[in-house]
Amino acid sequence: MRNVIAIMNTKGGVGKSTLVMALAETLSAYHGKTVLVIDSDAQASVSSMLMSVESLHQLQNGGLTIVDYLVARVLQGVPAEWPRFVVRNVSDVDDARSVYVIPSDMQLTLFEREVSKEGLHARLRTAIGELLREARNVFDIVLVDCPPGLSVLTESWLREADFHVSPTKADYISACALDVFRRFKSLNPEMGFAENLGVVVNMKDAMSPVEADYHAWLAENLDNRCFHSVIPRVNALQDAARYVGDDRSYFAKYPGQVGAAIRAFTDEFLARMAAGTMDAVKAAPPPLPARTPLAAEPPPVTTPEPTSA
Numbered sequence: 001m002r003n004v005i006a007i008m009n010t011k012g013g014v015g016k017s018t019l020v021m022a023l024a025e026t027l028s029a030y031h032g033k034t035v036l037v038i039d040s041d042a043q044a045s046v047s048s049m050l051m052s053v054e055s056l057h058q059l060q061n062g063g064l065t066i067v068d069y070l071v072a073r074v075l076q077g078v079p080a081e082w083p084r085f086v087v088r089n090v091s092d093v094d095d096a097r098s099v100y101v102i103p104s105d106m107q108l109t110l111f112e113r114e115v116s117k118e119g120l121h122a123r124l125r126t127a128i129g130e131l132l133r134e135a136r137n138v139f140d141i142v143l144v145d146c147p148p149g150l151s152v153l154t155e156s157w158l159r160e161a162d163f164h165v166s167p168t169k170a171d172y173i174s175a176c177a178l179d180v181f182r183r184f185k186s187l188n189p190e191m192g193f194a195e196n197l198g199v200v201v202n203m204k205d206a207m208s209p210v211e212a213d214y215h216a217w218l219a220e221n222l223d224n225r226c227f228h229s230v231i232p233r234v235n236a237l238q239d240a241a242r243y244v245g246d247d248r249s250y251f252a253k254y255p256g257q258v259g260a261a262i263r264a265f266t267d268e269f270l271a272r273m274a275a276g277t278m279d280a281v282k283a284a285p286p287p288l289p290a291r292t293p294l295a296a297e298p299p300p301v302t303t304p305e306p307t308s309a
């Protein structure tokens with residue numbers, strides 16, 4: 001299954017977390033997908049978009065965030081069951097009942113500092129790889145919300161994920177950031193890297209000729225694989241970030257033009273994922289000949305179920 005997508009741009013404030021939330025809710029409400037959101041940003045933006053501040057603080061104080069999972073696995077070298085850190089029933093959209101999140105905490109920054117100080121990069125990558133290998137089989141889609149910049153943790157997600165999607169603004173600095181990201185990706189190709197699913201232009205001002213020029217420039221570079229769908233700059237999407245206690249309808253949260261744009265983007269996202277998976281199947285080496293069964297087969301591996309926090 002190729003269903004792990006890191007949402008990434010080295011540039012900050014381009015709408016990564018907002019699009020992770022909107023994608024997850026649309027995939028759940030419109031496509032019936034179970035979606036795990038992994039918040040890998042110390043700012044915990046997407047966590048606070050998907051649950052109340054009180055719930056998030058409770059989880060952070062209770063040691064139930066991605067930081068606690070990683071500290072146990074990487075710094076302490078002790079086993080930790082990742083499903084324990086999965087929170088169910090998040091999102092305030094009444095129709096999006098299959099969104100799950102592993103929340104984050106600002107301590108993530110201290111964790112990354114320790115990893116670098118102790119030279120534990122390989123152990124970090126192993127822990128990330130194991131988590132994703134199992135989560136892939138439990139959820140239909142796993143979205144990783146990456147922070148801006150290129151930290152050791154972000155690098156691990158990008159090397160273990162199947163695809164990456166880069167939201168961008170149609171402006172000069174965001175386009176430069178995509179170039180930095182492309183150059184980073186070309187370093188150490190033997191270490192593996194997620195495949196580019198595409199660049200999505202966000203916060204587009206339809207009236208701006210300058211943005212139209214930058215958009216055309218981004219689309220001309222075929223390496224970007226720009227999505228045809230474009231997300232407009234609208235206040236509704238800024239309001240969508242605020243978690244409201246009472247459930248609201250999908251249309252109340254994503255009205256009119258912005259809802260249509262997000263649904264079109266989600267359709268394209270799913271089509272590209274399916275096509276990327278088919279390409280990988282075609283490129284895969286032929287299966288090995290069937291082996292002779294051993295007298296005693298190993299016991300079957302059980303797949304953990306996500307649990308409520």
Ligand SMILES: Nc1ncnc2c1ncn2[C@@H]1O[C@H](COP(=O)(O)OP(=O)(O)OP(=O)(O)O)[C@@H](O)[C@H]1O
Nearest residue numbers: 012013014015016017018148203232233234237238
């Ligand atoms: N299409 C949009 N229209 C209007 N506002 C938007 C849109 N997309 C995102 N925003 C707003 O832009 C700001 C930045 O968005 P967001 O936090 O999702 O970006 P980010 O790339 O995740 O940032 P960071 O790099 O800090 O993680 C937020 O205030 C968000 O509400």
Ligand SMILES: [Mg+2]
Nearest residue numbers: 016017041045
């Ligand atoms: Mg963010």
